[in-house]
Amino acid sequence: MKLVKKLTAAALAATLCLALTACSDGKSLEDIQEAGKLVVATSPDFPPFESLEGGEIVGIEVDIMDLIAEKLGVEIQFEQMDFDSVLPGVQSGKFDVGMSGITITEKRQKNADFTDPYFLASQSIVVMADSDITCKDDLEGKTIAVQTGTTAESYCMENGYEVLAYQANNDAASALTSGKVDAWVVDNEVAVALSAEQNGATVVLDEAMTTEPYAFAFAKGSDTLVEAFNEALSELVADGTIEEIFETYGVPYVAPEA
Ligand code: ARG
Numbered sequence: 008m009k010l011v012k013k014l015t016a017a018a019l020a021a022t023l024c025l026a027l028t029a030c031s032d033g034k035s036l037e038d039i040q041e042a043g044k045l046v047v048a049t050s051p052d053f054p055p056f057e058s059l060e061g062g063e064i065v066g067i068e069v070d071i072m073d074l075i076a077e078k079l080g081v082e083i084q085f086e087q088m089d090f091d092s093v094l095p096g097v098q099s100g101k102f103d104v105g106m107s108g109i110t111i112t113e114k115r116q117k118n119a120d121f122t123d124p125y126f127l128a129s130q131s132i133v134v135m136a137d138s139d140i141t142c143k144d145d146l147e148g149k150t151i152a153v154q155t156g157t158t159a160e161s162y163c164m165e166n167g168y169e170v171l172a173y174q175a176n177n178d179a180a181s182a183l184t185s186g187k188v189d190a191w192v193v194d195n196e197v198a199v200a201l202s203a204e205q206n207g208a209t210v211v212l213d214e215a216m217t218t219e220p221y222a223f224a225f226a227k228g229s230d231t232l233v234e235a236f237n238e239a240l241s242e243l244v245a246d247g248t249i250e251e252i253f254e255t256y257g258v259p260y261v262a263p264e265a
Pocket of ligand 1: 049050051052053057090107108109110111154156157158159176194219
């Protein structure tokens with residue numbers, strides 16, 4: 008009887024242990040270096056951070072990720088998806104890192120690990136050039152397009168605006184240009200980049216709605232990997248590389264507050 012009890016206890020401990028390790032889907036730096044590659048989840052509908060050019064993913068975050076991967080001595084394998092699949096895929100351990108102009112929020116920090124922020128963005132309001140909306144207050148009672156799963160969506164919902172959410176950022180933009188909505192709320196640099204494609208038909212309002220510190224995201228428990236990323240990032244900030252990358256894309260670099 009005693010032996011049975013002991014065995015049961017041992018079995019229980021083993022199961023608990025398994026369950027506990029299964030809880031953390033994060034990879035270590037060693038796992039990544041052994042595999043020789045980083046699997047990067049991204050939604051490339053977000054210029055100048057990530058977008059498609061002739062089937063290739065390009066942008067500020069791609070350049071940063073390339074340099075980090077080089078420092079870690081691994082290759083990059085990009086996996087493309089809509090933004091609302093990036094964080095769930097990273098959290099479940101399906102992908103090693105999320106790269107999508109991801110804003111660190113308290114809510115997201117409960118389910119994912121983040122690097123230190125490397126850029127400070129905000130949300131902007133985009134309207135048609137002939138719109139009577141000129142500031143945030145004018146949005147009352149208007150319909151706003153946002154991308155599903157973004158901070159723009161949660162901000163607009165929490166503030167009681169009438170929201171139409173689109174899985175693809177380009178569809179949110181088209182909702183504005185086709186007259187389905189009165190305004191489109193999106194991250195400031197993306198607003199500028201995508202508005203520029205409209206040849207003056209749309210304008211980006213000056214009023215910033217939120218502050219959005221961007222970082223790369225990982226499954227909980229990716230400690231050594233996050234540490235390695237942070238080290239690489241701080242080197243790239245310190246030697247001016249990050250600022251140079253932003254300059255290449257014509258974006259003024261805004262360092263996040265420490
Ligand atoms: N910064 C916003 C957020 O984290 C929007 C990100 C959208 N990214 C994209 N690649 N479409 O929610």
